Amino acid sequence: MRIISLSVDGIHQAAQRGLYEWLSEQDADIVCLQDLRALEYELDHDIFHPEGYNAYFFDSGIKHYNGVAIYSRHQPKALIYGLGFASGVDMEGRYLQADFEHISIGSLLAPSANTELESLEVKVKFFDDLQAHLHKITRKRREFVFCGNWQMAHKSSDVKNAKVNEENAGFLAHERLWMDQLFNQIGYIDAFRAVNKDSDEYSWWPSGEIGKGDGWRTDLQVISEGLKPRVEYGVIYKNRAFSSHLPVIMDYDIEL
Template sequence: MKIASINVNGIKSAVDRGFLDWLSEQDADVVCVQNLQVKSFELSEEILYPEGYEGYFLDAEQDGFSGVGLYCRQIPKAIMYGLGFEQCDHEGRFLQADYDKFSVASFLMPEEPEAKLKFIAQYSDYLNKLRRKRREYIICGTWHIAHKTIDVRHWAEHQTTPGFRAEERAFMDQVFGPMGFIDTFREIDRDSDQYTYWPKLDQEVPRNRQDGWRLDYQIVGPNLQRSVKDAWIDTEATFSEYAPLFVEYDLEP
């Protein structure tokens, strides 16, 4: 099973830059999209239901803000909208597709520092509860936090920058430590210069030479650790300041 995750940073502008063409060329079973910045009823049929996919979306209440979606080749058994707390659900930050033995979620963490820390307090409770469930989960999306120094190109300059502050990184230490979740990309690739976001994207300069950040993750519980077969970042896709993150799992929908 191949899962892709991409922060489109405005799906209409991403479509104008070639998102749908890119999507048609991928052999992905599920594509998780974040930061749609539009209500789903404002989208055309070709965006809602690209050939070969069923689209599912959770809109933010605020216009032009947030929003997440899932493109699924196989229709899920159920769709779960939100996590039951206002900051998540009203801002369109979590959408989950349930299959027989596992679930795939599209997730978008708040970017603004105070909102992020408020969200983390409630999101941590949710993640801890997952450890007690029999179902397996694959949570995909933008966390707006770079975990280690290897995940920020000029990390020494960014120690007080939102997204790399000590309290944010400490939360990721908990996620990949006591909470028991696995950073699937780092299971496969431990090299430097592996980023998913470039704040000043310049088409003339190769992405790996710019001020890159790895802000996007696909995380799983320990029972799925051995199911992770491959992972990579598609730096050739330039319809967003974010790059698609792919992970292949030894799973069937």
């Protein structure tokens, strides 16, 4: 099973840059997109419904703001819109999940704390609630893949000029600690790091232009522990740019 995830900085712009033509050549089973910046009714053109895929969208209800999508070659048994946090803070980001027989695949856009609509307080609450949710579902008899723009990097190897960026949202001390807890205590796996330990693998450039300024690896496929032996291949695709983020391509030894 091949899963591609990408934060697109606006789906219309990414389409104009050739995203869908590129995706048609990738033989992906699942494609998870984040930061669509479009409402679902604005995506009724054929280009946003590629042949051979079932298309699912979850917008923000606000024009030009966030939103996620999942494209799947196999029809899911169920879809889950949002994370259902009692606080309601999950709606400050966006999450869409497709459930199959023994595996669930989610497309996640976390709050960034870098926009007028988002704050560091909201981001902290979101990730506190998310941690509790991820801990709870470890008891379920199914595997999970959470694809997305997590809006934070884990280690110094994931941020160019890490020391300089320690005071910036996305690489603050409490955010790195949250990632430590996710991977070291709760037991989830950074799928890319299971097969690639290189220190110069970045997926996002805050400057808005690939290769300009400091690169960050904030785009992750986070998997449940049982999937670790199923990770076969992972790459951050660098040959073309469709946004300020690069696609993360992961292959798993799994049949849907």
